[in-house]
Amino acid sequence: xxxxxxxxxxxxxxxxxxxxxxxxxxxxxxxxxxxxxxxxxxxxxxxxxxxxxxxxxxxxxxxxxxxxxxxxxxxxxxxxxxxxxxxxxxxxxxxxxxxxxxxxxxxxxxxxxxxxxxxxxxxxxxxxxxxxxxxxxxxxxxxxxxxxxxxxxxxxxxxxxxxxxxxxxxxxxxxxxxxxxxxxxxxxxxxxxxxxxxxxxxxxxxxxxxxxxxxxxxxxxxxxxxxxxxxxxxxxxxxxxxxxxxxxxxxxxxxxxxxxxxxxxxxxxxxxxxxxxxxxxxxxxxxxxxxxxxxxxxxxxxxxxxxxxxxxxxxxxxxxxxxxxxxxxxxxxxxxxxxxxxxxxxxxxxxxxxxxx
Numbered sequence: 001x002x003x004x005x006x007x008x009x010x011x012x013x014x015x016x017x018x019x020x021x022x023x024x025x026x027x028x029x030x031x032x033x034x035x036x037x038x039x040x041x042x043x044x045x046x047x048x049x050x051x052x053x054x055x056x057x058x059x060x061x062x063x064x065x066x067x068x069x070x071x072x073x074x075x076x077x078x079x080x081x082x083x084x085x086x087x088x089x090x091x092x093x094x095x096x097x098x099x100x101x102x103x104x105x106x107x108x109x110x111x112x113x114x115x116x117x118x119x120x121x122x123x124x125x126x127x128x129x130x131x132x133x134x135x136x137x138x139x140x141x142x143x144x145x146x147x148x149x150x151x152x153x154x155x156x157x158x159x160x161x162x163x164x165x166x167x168x169x170x171x172x173x174x175x176x177x178x179x180x181x182x183x184x185x186x187x188x189x190x191x192x193x194x195x196x197x198x199x200x201x202x203x204x205x206x207x208x209x210x211x212x213x214x215x216x217x218x219x220x221x222x223x224x225x226x227x228x229x230x231x232x233x234x235x236x237x238x239x240x241x242x243x244x245x246x247x248x249x250x251x252x253x254x255x256x257x258x259x260x261x262x263x264x265x266x267x268x269x270x271x272x273x274x275x276x277x278x279x280x281x282x283x284x285x286x287x288x289x290x291x292x293x294x295x296x297x298x299x300x301x302x303x304x305x306x307x308x309x310x311x312x313x314x315x316x317x318x319x320x321x322x323x324x325x326x327x328x329x330x331x332x333x334x335x336x337x338x339x340x341x342x343x344x345x346x347x348x349x350x351x352x353x354x355x356x357x
Contacts, residue, residue, distance in 0.1 A: 061219060062238070062243050062247040062248075063215075063219065063243070063247055063248065063249075063251055064219070064248060064249040065212075065216040065217075065219040065220050065249075066133070066136075066210060066211070066212045066213070066216045066249055066250075066291070066341070067210070067212065068210060068212045068344070069208040069209075069210050069344050069346075070208075073208060074208050074344065074346040075346070076187075076204075077183060077186045077187045078187045078188075078200075078201055078204045078205075079204055079205050079208055079346070080183070080352070081180075081183045081184065081187045081201045081205075082201035082202045082203070082204045082205025082206070083205045083346075083347070083351070084180070084183070084351060085099075085198055085201055085202050085205075086098065086099045086100055086103075086202050086205055086206070087099070087100045087351060088174075089101075090170065090173045090174060091157050091163060091165060091170055091198075092119055092157070092163040092164060092165050093119055093163065093164035093165040093166070093169075094119060094120070094164070096119060097118070097119060097162075097163050099131075099153075099156070099202065102116045102117075102128045102156075102162075103128065103130070103131040105131070105132070105209065105343060105347050105348065106343065106348060107295070108130055108132065108292050108295040108296040109130035109131040109132035109134075109209065109292065109296070110127075110128045110129065110130045110131070110296050111128050112296075112297070112298075113127075113128070113298075113303065114127060114298050114302070114303030114304065115127060115128075115303055116128045116162070118159070118161045118162040118163065118164065119160075119161075119162065119163055119164035120164070122161050124161055124162065125161075126142060126301050126302075126303075127142075127298065127299075127300065127301050127302060127303035129141075129142065129288060130289070130291075130292060130296050131206055131209060132209050132210075132211050132291065132292055132341075132343075133209065133210055133211060133250055133253075133289055133291050133292075134149060134206055134209070134253075134289075135149060135203075135206060135207035135208075135209070135210070136210075136248075136249050136250040136253055136254075136289070137250065137253035137254070137286065137289065138253060138254045138255070139256075139286055140152035141155070141286070142285045142286055142301045143284075143285065143286070144256055144285075144286045148203065149202075149203035149206050149207065150196070150199040150200045150202075150203040151199070152203075153198070153199035153202040153203055153206075154167075154195060154196075154199045157170060157195075167195040170195070170198070171193050171194065171195060171198075174193050174198070175193050180193070181193070184197065187201060188201075205347075208344060208346065208347070209343075209344065209347055210341075210344065211291060211292060211340075211341025211342055211343060211344070212341050212342065213291065213292075213338060213339050213340055213341035213342075214226050214230075214338045214340075215230070215234075215335075215338040215339050216341070218230075218231075218338070225338075226335075226338040227334065227338075229331055229334040229335075230331075230334045230335045230337070230338040231335075232331045232334075232335075233331035233332045233333065233334045233335025233336070234335045234338075236328050236331055236332050236335075237332050237335055240316065240320060240322060240324060240328070240332075241320050241322075242315070242319075242320070242332075245257050245287045245319065246287065246290050250289040250290075250291060251289055251290040251291060251339065252287040252288050252289040252290055253286065253287065253288065253289045254287070255286075255287055256284045256285065256286055256287070257284065257285065257286075257287050257319070258283070258284055259283055259284070259285050259300075259301070259318070260318045260319075261318065261319050261320075261321075262317070262318060262319065262320065262321030285301055290336060290339055291339050291341060292339065292340050292341060293308065293311075293336050293339060293340075294308055294333075294336055294337045294339070294340050295340055299311040300314075308333050308336060308337075309329050309330070309333050312324060312329050312332050312333060312336075313329055316329075
């Protein structure tokens with residue numbers, strides 16, 4: 001029987017799969033073989049830290065501390081080039097927009113709007129997610145259609161509702177810039193500009209936009225890094241079940257989920273929850289990161305909720321099927337505020353070229 005059939009029948013729990021990977025047990029069937037007996041014996045015991053490879057670290061919490069950007073990496077020419085291109089309005093069809101237009105790094109990595117404004121004032125249909133810590137997302141865009149940051153960077157440039165350009169025109173414009181050509185040569189060993197290299201440079205810069213927060217210092221052992229109220233809020237965050245979708249180093253960004261697992265949310269009715277039915281199918285979206293959530297209102301892919309307390313209240317009903325106590329909401333919000341991190345200095349420093357308007 002294939003391993004996938006075993007999984008579908010519930011024969012392998014997540015812990016068993018971890019042990020299977022770490023111990024390299026080569027099972028090929030689900031029958032009661034000697035291999036299966038050996039595997040079962042291993043899976044029944046707690047995993048010992050000393051059995052793991054040195055680079056594998058198990059954390060006692062479902063959330064991992066975020067580390068700051070590498071001080072040497074942020075100084076590389078690829079990062080510098082990516083930053084230039086991230087702010088370069090020549091990537092748009094009429095020279096009016098750059099990536100930074102919808103992803104203001106100094107203001108949480110988004111644009112503070114319910115839906116973004118594209119070329120020629122066109123209103124988009126979805127909320128711009130933050131670019132901060134986006135390198136830790138397993139996929140990009142709300143629907144997860146981009147498998148990498150570089151893949152994502154290719155999309156908005158050619159989208160007629162967003163930056164409204166043609167890549168051939170963008171490449172031609174940038175290829176006339178001798179300063180930029182020198183940067184491409186230094187970064188990639190070629191003066192031939194291509195869309196793929198532009199996207200990779202932007203993605204390289206975006207991967208350095210990590211924002212360690214007070215909560216990370218708390219996870220690293222500094223128990224005074226956050227307030228007692230934030231500690232209580234984190235405990236409630238776990239107890240209510242929010243942690244089921246918002247976990248890992250990014251507190252989200254690592255799985256897709258139904259929006260409205262218990263109740264659908266009607267954005268046109270003030271964020272009110274209503275029961276699920278066949279008339280209202282439940283769409284699947286990437287679970288967003290909660291890092292810097294206190295400074296990235298409005299919330300959800302619709303941008304329909306303006307306050308963090310309302311977002312917690314709605315999520316309790318929609319995703320958990322629970323009415324969260326108001327006092328508990330206040331404490332959870334305090335915890336979420338402790339996720340606001342520091343923007344890396346290199347990301348806020350002025351651009352070092354005169355070729356970008």
